[in-house]
Amino acid sequence: MTLRILIAAAVSAGTLIAQDEPIKVDVNVVNVLASVHDKKGALINSLQKDDFQLLEDGQAQPIKYFTKESDLPLTIGMLVDVSGSQANLIDIERRAASEFFRAVLRKKDVAFLISFGADSELLQDITGSPRLLQEGLDHLRLNAGASYGGGPVPTANTPRGTVLFDAVSLASADILRKEVGRKVIVLITDGGDQGSTFTIKRAIEDAQKADAVIYSIYYVDPSAYMGRRGGFSFGDAGCESCLKQMSDETGGRVFKVDRSHTLQDAFNQLQDEMRSQYAIGWTPASDRKDGSYHKLEIKVADKSYKVQARKGYYATAGQ
Secondary structure (H helix, E strand, O other): OOHHHHHHHHHHHOOOOOOOOOOOOOOOOEEEEEEEEOOOOOEOOOOOHHHEEEEEOOEEEOOOEEEEHHHOOEEEEEEEEOOHHHOOOHHHHHHHHHHHHHHHOOOOOEEEEEEEOOOEEEEEEEEOOHHHHHHHHHOOOOOOOOOOOOOOOOOOOOOOOEOHHHHHHHHHHHHHHHOOOEEEEEEEEOOOOEOOOOOHHHHHHHHHHOOOEEEEEEOOOHHHHEOOOOOEOHHHOOOHHHHHHHHHHHOOOEEEOEOOEOHHHHHHHHHHHHOOOEEEEEOOOOOOOOOOEEEEEEEEOOOOOEEEEOOEEEOOOOO
């Protein structure tokens, strides 16, 4: 599992031995990130280990490691929709994303940037440099229409418009799975997918195997969905339910941009969310790495609180 998380968790739990002795960490530990909200939606960041209960496949498991997340390393994969339906929003997305990176990234934190439309493109590989991230954002360009070949995700011979699910799989399997610490995917999109090779199920699976939390920013340009009679139906605008499914299954949430909530407001909420997470680690009863899926449920003592965490994990090598 993620060694830096486990070491930090062990420090929090007081389980590390003296500095001049070897550090012993159980590598068969599974880790999950959790956020807790009260019934009004406010974040709760003052809970302790004994406030949580963890169930794997319906069976209670002892929590072995526990820590609050604010000081643990963070890797952010920002995925920006540059398809035709987002053409009028790209400049706004560029400016808000730049401010977000400057506000969130601290020492030892890193980020990368992927744009996706007719195909997906890695605009900036993992870096801690604000300058390089800004240069990547400067290269955000409209990428619309049906096309063939080209992107790093293989979608040849398939008409494409927005390869959202491919981009999530690329970020998860090819980049984030190799990283340690907290791992977050930030999606800025209206949720529509057209022409991906991978399904939404595969995208979720790859994110779960990478221990990545997906936060989605549902951002719709109404003019891109005007009907023949000039009308507009929010039900036809992208796919908010797709974003909710990906976020819910990985322990994230959807932030909606509308007339009363700007993109910057969404980024500010996301910052607060990432600074109020808990890392919970436990040792599964079985140490088999057979690729099987195991359901997870995390509860807290206060029944009025809502826990936000991934719904399960895959027992794979390196998990």
